[in-house]
Amino acid sequence: MDDSFSLLGINRELCQEVRESGTETEVKHFVFEDLLDTSEKLICYSKEIGDFSVYNYVLVKEKLSFFSRREEKDLGCYLSYKNGSVYTFEDFNFKINSFEEFTLLTEAVEVTTGNSFYFELCNLCQLPEKVTGELDVALSIYTRNVRKIPPLTHFDQIADENRELLKLVLKGNTKAREKLEAEVGELETKRLIEEFKSKPEELFDTCLLYLGNSYTVIGIVTCLKKVNLDNQTLTSIDIFSEEIELTVLTPQKINLNEGERVELNGRMFGVAAV
Numbered sequence: 136m137d138d139s140f141s142l143l144g145i146n147r148e149l150c151q152e153v154r155e156s157g158t159e160t161e162v163k164h165f166v167f168e169d170l171l172d173t174s175e176k177l178i179c180y181s182k183e184i185g186d187f188s189v190y191n192y193v194l195v196k197e198k199l200s201f202f203s204r205r206e207e208k209d210l211g212c213y214l215s216y217k218n219g220s221v222y223t224f225e226d227f228n229f230k231i232n233s234f235e236e237f238t239l240l241t242e243a244v245e246v247t248t249g250n251s252f253y254f255e256l257c258n259l260c261q262l263p264e265k266v267t268g269e270l271d272v273a274l275s276i277y278t279r280n281v282r283k284i285p286p287l288t289h290f291d292q293i294a295d296e297n298r299e300l301l302k303l304v305l306k307g308n309t310k311a312r313e314k315l316e317a318e319v320g321e322l323e324t325k326r327l328i329e330e331f332k333s334k335p336e337e338l339f340d341t342c343l344l345y346l347g348n349s350y351t352v353i354g355i356v357t358c359l360k361k362v363n364l365d366n367q368t369l370t371s372i373d374i375f376s377e378e379i380e381l382t383v384l385t386p387q388k389i390n391l392n393e394g395e396r397v398e399l400n401g402r403m404f405g406v407a408a409v
Contacts, residue, residue, distance in 0.1 A: 137238070137255060139214040139404055142277040144386040145365055150212035153189045157182035162192070162260045166229040174198065177210075179260030186362050188215045188406060190257050194234055210237040215257035215406035218362075218371070219275035219382040223247070227256075227266050240348070243272070250379075253345050254403035261409045271408040275382045276350055278401030281372065281389055284353070286396055287340045293319055294327055294338045301331055302344055336398050341376040352376050352383070353398050356391055372397070 140147050157180040167177050180191040192210040224243035231238050239255045246269055254274055256262075262270075294301065297318060303311035305328070316324045330338050335353060342353040354376030362369050362384075372383040374397065383399060391397065 137211050137213055138402055139255070139257070139277055140212065142279055142401060143214065143364075143369060143384060144279075145214065145367060147212065149184070149189055149214075149365055150191050153180050153182040153191050153212075154193075157189070157191070160260050163264045164259055164262060165265050166231060166259075170231070170234055172196070181258070181260065185364060186216060186218050187364050188217060188258065189213070190215065190260060192237065192260070208234070210234060211239070213239065213255060213257040213404070214364075215273075215404055216275040216362075216371075216382070216384055217273060217406055219273035219405070220373070220380050221271055221273050221408075222252070223269050223271050224252070225269050227270070229256075243270075248379075252403065253348075253350075254405040256405050256407060258406050258409065262407055272405040273382075273408070274403055274405045275384050276352065276399070276401040276403050278383060278385050278387075278399045280387055281370075281383065281385050281391070281397050281399045283389070283391060284336050284396050284398050287337070289337070290340075291338055293323065294330075297327070298339065298342075301327055304328060305331060305344070305346060336396075340396075343377045343379060343381075349400055349402050351398075351400050352381065353396070354381065356393050356395050356397060358393065359391055 160179045162177040162179050174196055176195045178193045178195050182189050191212045194208040194210055196206045198204055223246045225246055226244045228242040230240040239259055241256050242251050242253050244251055297315055300311050300315045304315060335342050344351045354374035356372055357375050358373035360371050362371050370385050374381045374383055
């Protein structure tokens with residue numbers, strides 16, 4: 136099951152509500168073709184709830200025999216925030232390999248910058264069988280905790296000039312490490328890696344790093360507002376990080392102001408315009 140509800144502290148009873156009263160759709164998207172047996176169907180139940188949408192995916196197997204019966208297996212229930220930061224993507228690469236480890240995780244390329252984003256595309260059931268062109272997606276990062284941090288007092292030019300190499304090194308890219316060592320030396324490479332792992336907020340003013348299926352974000356707050364779902368108040372925070380605008384959702388009650396610096400770790404969820 137995904138973490139979209141648990142990260143926001145929302146009761147999963149909404150999933151059952153959507154199952155009982157939501158719109159039922161058979162998912163036809165091509166990424167599931169090789170995973171489905173002839174007797175299986177992938178069904179999605181969806182419902183709009185204020186600023187959010189809920190998508191409940193169910194694998195249905197119908198055994199056609201004298202003792203015909205229908206078996207259902209819950210795969211995942213996803214909560215998407217419709218007012219996230221909107222970007223245009225192409226070249227979608229879905230990461231699902233089996234229904235035993237169901238995920239809607241995809242890697243897609245943002246067309247303006249060429250940067251890759253990794254996010255759970257919650258409403259795959261509402262998209263055409265194949266996404267052949269560009270697609271607008273509203274993105275949000277869900278997190279339990281947002282930590283206010285002081286302004287950066289020291290600018291590390293070496294780290295800033297080698298930011299992308301450092302990110303690759305943290306992901307285990309040996310060629311990137313070799314290149315970094317050739318650029319700055321072995322001792323300096325070791326220092327940069329250790330500081331990036333332990334205290335990235337002292338290395339970079341802002342930073343956006345995808346590692347281990349989650350994002351670490353250091354950024355500047357540009358806007359705050361309250362949103363409600365299922366009688367619970369969440370905080371929506373717009374953050375500027377590495378020249379990118381991001382929307383963050385959290386159940387945490389935190390005293391923040393525009394212009395302040397924050398650090399967080401969370402997962403990214405998206406809902407495509409349909």
